[in-house]
Amino acid sequence: MESHGIVIAGGGICGLATALALHRKGIPSLVLEKSSTLRAEGAGIGVQANGWRALEQLGVAQELRETADLITSYRDVWKQENKQSTQEDEYSVRTEMRCLNRKDLIEALAKAIPAGTIRYGCQIAAIHEDPGSHGTLLTMVDGTTIKAKVLIGCEGTYSVVAKYLGLAPVRTIPRPVLRGYTTYPHGHAFKNEFLRLRVGDFFIGRLTITDTLVHFFVTMPTPSTELTRDLKKVRDLALEDLQGLQCPAEIVDMVRESDPESLNLVTRLWYRPPWEVAFAGFRKGTVTVAGDAMHAIGPFIGQGGSAGMEDAVVLARSLARAVGRDGAGGEARQEEMEMVGEAIGEYIRERRLRLALLSLESFIMGALLVRSPSPVIKLACVAVLILLGSKSLRHANYDCGRL
Ligand SMILES: Cc1cc2nc3c(=O)[nH]c(=O)nc-3n(C[C@H](O)[C@H](O)[C@H](O)COP(=O)(O)OP(=O)(O)OC[C@H]3O[C@@H](n4cnc5c(N)ncnc54)[C@H](O)[C@@H]3O)c2cc1C
The missing domain is CATH 3.30.9.30 (D-Amino Acid Oxidase; Chain A, domain 2)
Incomplete structure (x- = not known):
């Protein structure tokens, strides 16, 4: 059976960003991705100033800036059905915002990670505590098993790691x-x-x-x-x-x-409600989650991908304080595993409020856009959005700090 130090489940934006952040701290990791190639399909992804700060720390901001122009304004237009009238509201984006081709982002992250870090065609089917060590045993769909001292679940909304941590399944809204x-x-x-x-x-x-x-x-x-x-x-x-x-x-x-x-x-939009993000247990020993696996926030404020990159920076920074340059390789020592557990606890504490506020903002925006609430609820939603500074894109001012 293979044994590894840090294993990252999922090679999407968050998994790759986490592997890259760890690499930049001199810590090796192994990414297990279920697809047979890099999943770089199709759509654009809006990246606001907070996301660019994370990309700076990951060292790929400059090359990505060359692929996309600055977006300088938002324009909201509401064309009411059966009426000729159109409401329009335009406001400037005062911070850096660009729409990236997702393929460019994924490829830039993957290219900066040492060869051999990503293992394709590896779908994790189940996770068990390893009674012989302080880590976990991962069983792949082909029946092979891998031992991991530290496991980070970045496999998106249907995360096996999130399930292992006892998190509730994400909620869905059927909206194509x-x-x-x-x-x-x-x-x-x-x-x-x-x-x-x-x-x-x-x-x-x-x-x-x-x-x-x-x-x-x-x-x-x-x-x-x-x-x-x-x-x-x-x-x-x-x-x-x-x-x-x-x-x-x-x-x-x-x-x-x-x-x-x-x-x-x-075909459907996913989200983890803000109250779950605020209170859920995101750690069991040296196992944790990041990205959509932790906090799927729906697309309503265009922050899911950037929040995952912030997670990556904060998690790598915390882990670097506890893990040696061998990336927790070698025999698991109880003392070291306790330090890693504490580092993961620090990461969760640092991320909790930020993620709960993003989830709340996206949840309310989604309620307004998708559910057509009653006038009273609508008023309450608008009041919360004003408090959160949605129109001024206050969420984009966040700085996840240096790696
Ligand atoms: C319509 C829409 C628009 C959006 N627009 C924006 C936007 O403008 N800006 C923004 O920041 N965000 C946006 N988002 C959100 C953003 O796409 C997600 O937050 C982001 O892709 C999540 O990245 P992730 O790496 O956490 O998960 P994912 O991208 O889901 O990656 C998970 C990876 O794990 C792999 N995997 C899954 N299960 C397993 C397993 N068992 N074993 C091994 N590998 C596994 C998958 O193949 C995948 O590669 C949007 C989302 C939607 C739906």
Whole structure:
């Protein structure tokens, strides 16, 4: 049986960022990823100033900045159904915000990690305490087992590690979201903005990446019939509805002209409610979680990926105080494992309030956008959002500190 020091479950944004953060502290790790290759499919990802601070610490900010222009404003447009009127609100983004191609982000993180750190085609099926040591035994779907002294679950919303820690399953909202990219070979005429458009029950976003490329998402009302897996057909269905709702022509054209290969469909949105994030136990011995496995916060404030990168920086910083340069390799000593456990406890304490506030903000934003609450609840939601500084994007001011 193989034995490892730090094992990271999942090679998504958070798992790779954690491996890279540890590497930059001189600590080796092993990433187990269930896919057979790097999962770098399809959609854009908005990264606000807090995410860029984390990327700086990870040493990949500069090369990523070259792939995406600055977004300088938000524009919210609400086109009311059966009415000619349109409400519009525009405000500037005063801090750094860019929309990255997810592929660029994943590849930049993976490239900076030493070769051999990521092991593909390794899906963790079960986790048990290892009675012979102070760590855990991981069983893969192919039946092989790996011993880990420290285990960090970064396998997203359906995390086996989160289950091992006794966390409740994430909640889901059945809302299909079609995402993709549209290229304008002769340049587009849009401002460098994040446009959020509400038309009927559709919620559409458009983020400029460069002067010839935009990322978009179309959040559709729950369909009465099962959505097909044929993404071009989903796009055609969405286009029919958008045209029926007299959606602006530039939006209809953007969706129609999107690159079919870039289309990507999420059929439900996940979240862990803020009260769980505030109180759940995120550690058992030397096992913990990070990223969506810990705090899936839904896409409503575009912070899930950046919050996962912040986790990575804080966790590596804490672990570096307890783990030697061999990355907890060698025989597990009780004293060392206790120090690692304490370091993980520090990480959780440092992250708790930040993550609870992000979850609360996203939860309330989601309630407003998806659930159409009663006027009283709506008023209460707006009051909380004002307190949280949602419009000024206060959440983006956060600095996770130096690695
Ligand atoms: C529609 C939408 C829009 C979004 N927009 C934004 C945005 O603009 N900005 C932003 O910051 N965030 C955004 N997010 C959130 C962001 O995508 C997630 O927070 C982020 O991808 C989570 O990264 P992660 O690494 O924690 O998990 P994941 O990206 O889910 O990665 C988990 C990895 O673990 C692997 N895995 C799973 N199970 C196992 C297993 N048992 N064994 C081994 N490997 C396993 C998976 O294959 C995967 O590679 C959005 C989300 C959605 C749905």
